Amino acid sequence: MSQLLRRDGLRLEAAAQCLVVSGKVGFDRATELADAGSHWLAEHPSGEVVSFDLSGVADVSTAALSVLLEWARAARRAGLSLERVSLSPALTPLTDLAGLERLLPLEAAGD
Template sequence: MSDLLVRDGLRLEAGDAGLVVRGEVGFEHAAALAEAGSRWLAGRESGETVSFDLRGVAGVSSAALSVLLEWARAASRAGLALERVQLSAPLWRLTDLAGLERLLPLEAAGE
């Protein structure tokens, strides 16, 4: 894993399979988080499979959902296959409430 962004307890890491987020995702860092992940996605080879792991995101945050949707768009623009999105239990509930579960290949925490 390599660090793409580390700020105020928030960490974005990239590995062979995709992006991993840990910590509090607030609006103060959402743009930088979205940009760092999108830049990493743009550097992948078209046709690659990627996943997003947000199981380590603390609390419920619509900012995290905004970042997630931006990454999904970036993956699509880069011709990547989004295989799996893993969420913490609070994010899963927010995603379900927002009706996004139909748009993304989601897995709840612990699956």
């Protein structure tokens, strides 16, 4: 696993074809997190399959959802196929409320 970002308990790592986020995602780090993940996505060849793992996000966070949506846009721009988005128990109700299951291949923790 390669570390892409580590700040104040927030961690972004890349494992195989997956971006993995853990810790608390706040708006103070959301732009930095989105940029690091978007840069990683842009480095992959078109047609590749990627996943996002937010199962380690520790809190309910609209900032995390903002980052997730930015990564989905970045993947689409790069011609990548988003296979799966794994969510933490804290994020699942928020994504349900936002109706993101229609837009993203969401997978709640434990699915």
